[in-house]
Amino acid sequence: MTDIRPPLLGTMETALYADDLTAATAFWQDVMGLTAFQTVPGRHVFFRIGDTPHPQVLLVFRAEATERPAPPDARLPVPSHGARGPGHFCMAVGRDHIDDWCRHLQSHDVGIEADFHWPNGARSIYFRDPAGNSIELAEPSLWA
Template sequence: MHPNTEGILESSLYVTDLARSVSFYKKIFGFEVIGDFGERGCAMKAGKRHVLLLFKKGGSLNIVSPHDGDGELHLAFAIGADELTRWGAWLAENGITVEETQAWKLGGHSLYFRDPDRHLLEVATPGVWTIY
């Protein structure tokens, strides 16, 4: 039998302008920096037990590190059902376009939008998956 995990601890995004991305995630999500890797990147508290790592694209190439990536990635953030309308208004207030809204078969709802590096972000209410 396989050993257990307790879920995903870290997720990484690779960005072109670290300061711009940190500012975006602080302002839009309220995330705080909990680890500073200098020009290479940082760690942000993205929930009770989740860390969002922001790495400068190509910032790890001069050191021995497996951290680098490219392309537009996707992350979804859990929100309460009563927060969906507030999120829509908050994004509009901050000039962020909601690219898609989705009503899921299990009763959940999602809003999709982009960060400054065009990573596709989602805020999702319970009822998106059988486990959430």
């Protein structure tokens, strides 16, 4: 038996959960600037994140809709899933844009919960989306 694993390319999608998809859409599009590319009313809204070599997507689901198993004849039989309570999502931002993001968020009445420098010198800010999820914008060097 061998322990050689095939390579991974990176994170492709991240999921958050929200009861109010209209508020989630307004926040992620109008405040954060992401592009919604797929919506199923009452179930989910999917957003593209930046221009990268491979697709990166934020999936926002209503847990109540996705906790139910797919019917046996479903065209896309995705396994049921869901989470309750606030989640966490972090996006990378250049050091020279964090202050710009602080001003932008405050201009949209989004309060900054934390703004600090990590022991390695990287900076990040935390705030909440309308569903109460903890959102972080951080310098990529945080995990370097």
